[in-house]
Amino acid sequence: MHKGFTLIELMVSVTIFIIVMVISLGSLLSISAAERKAEALKTVMNNLSFGLESMSRTIRTGVDYHCGSGGTITEPLDCQNGDDYFAFEAVGGDSDESNDQVVYWHETDAGDCGQTGTGGCIMRSVEGGANGAPITAPEVVISHLTFYVFGSEPEFNNDPVHAQPRVTITLSGAVTLGTAIPTDFELQTTVTQRLYDQ
Numbered sequence: 341m342h343k344g345f346t347l348i349e350l351m352v353s354v355t356i357f358i359i360v361m362v363i364s365l366g367s368l369l370s371i372s373a374a375e376r377k378a379e380a381l382k383t384v385m386n387n388l389s390f391g392l393e394s395m396s397r398t399i400r401t402g403v404d405y406h407c408g409s410g411g412t413i414t415e416p417l418d419c420q421n422g423d424d425y426f427a428f429e430a431v432g433g434d435s436d437e438s439n440d441q442v443v444y445w446h447e448t449d450a451g452d453c454g455q456t457g458t459g460g461c462i463m464r465s466v467e468g469g470a471n472g473a474p475i476t477a478p479e480v481v482i483s484h485l486t487f488y489v490f491g492s493e494p495e496f497n498n499d500p501v502h503a504q505p506r507v508t509i510t511l512s513g514a515v516t517l518g519t520a521i522p523t524d525f526e527l528q529t530t531v532t533q534r535l536y537d538q
Contacts, residue, residue, distance in 0.1 A: 377520055384479045384515050385525075391462060391475040395509070396531045398442060402428035403533070405492035405505050409445075416492040416505070426487035426507065430466070442466050446485035447474065454478045460485075460513065481522075482513040506532045 345353075399405075406427045407419035424446035443465045450459030453474050460482040463472035476482060492505035508530045514522035 377517060380517050381515055381523060384477055384517070387477040388480050388515075388525075388527075392509070392511075392527065392529065395444060395462070395464070395475065396529060398430070399426075399428065399444075399507055399531045400534050401431040402442060403431070404429045405489050405507060405533070407487050407489035407492075407507075418489045418491070418493050420488060420490060422486040422488045422510075424485050424487070426489070443472070444487070445472070446482060447472070455481065462511070479516055480513060481516055482511055484510070484512045486510045504533050506530055 404416045406415065406417045407425070408417060408423040409425040425443070426445070427441050427443040430440050430442050445463050446460060447453055447463040448460045450457060452463070452472075453459045453461035453476075455461070455478045458481075459478075461474040461476045461478075461480070462482055462485060464475045465472040486509070488508040488510075490506050490508075508528065510526075510528045512524070512526040514524045516522045
């Protein structure tokens with residue numbers, strides 16, 4: 341008598357094999373998609389970190405910090421309650437020249453930020469507020485940006501406690517990648533003025 345597998349045994353074993361392979365393939369595809377999302381999120385967050393670090397480095401070497409869009413932005417002005425507009429003179433600039441001013445502000449117009457739908461970004465201008473360009477990627481939606489300036493007004497210049505003006509920057513928003521659920525973030529940094537020895 342010949343021994344072997346019956347047709348039913350073969351069908352059951354092939355069915356079990358197919359089910360195991362489909363589950364394994366689904367898991368592999370899920371892991372691959374999660375890895376792609378994590379890589380894209382890392383790239384976008386690196387862009388945000390680079391923009392914030394670049395902004396901090398530029399502010400650190402500037403003078404005449406001015407918070408808020410009111411008044412003459414060539415004069416130092418503190419704002420302890422915060423504002424979404426911040427201007428200062430670039431290092432080596434002439435305080436009488438508006439084109440030496442660097443300005444950062446929170447832009448809420450998605451079109452100006454290169455985004456679709458609702459959006460927001462950090463804008464930068466080196467011409468006193470004209471012709472600004474976003475410093476954050478379109479995938480980064482900034483919902484809140486506030487600058488707090490301390491110790492920049494003239495009455496603090498001779499006070500050793502306030503010898504170095506400082507700016508605290510707080511921002512929050514979300515990273516949007518295609519149809520994925522947005523990833524929220526909140527950041528804060530403080531920049532102290534560091535002028536080079538002349």
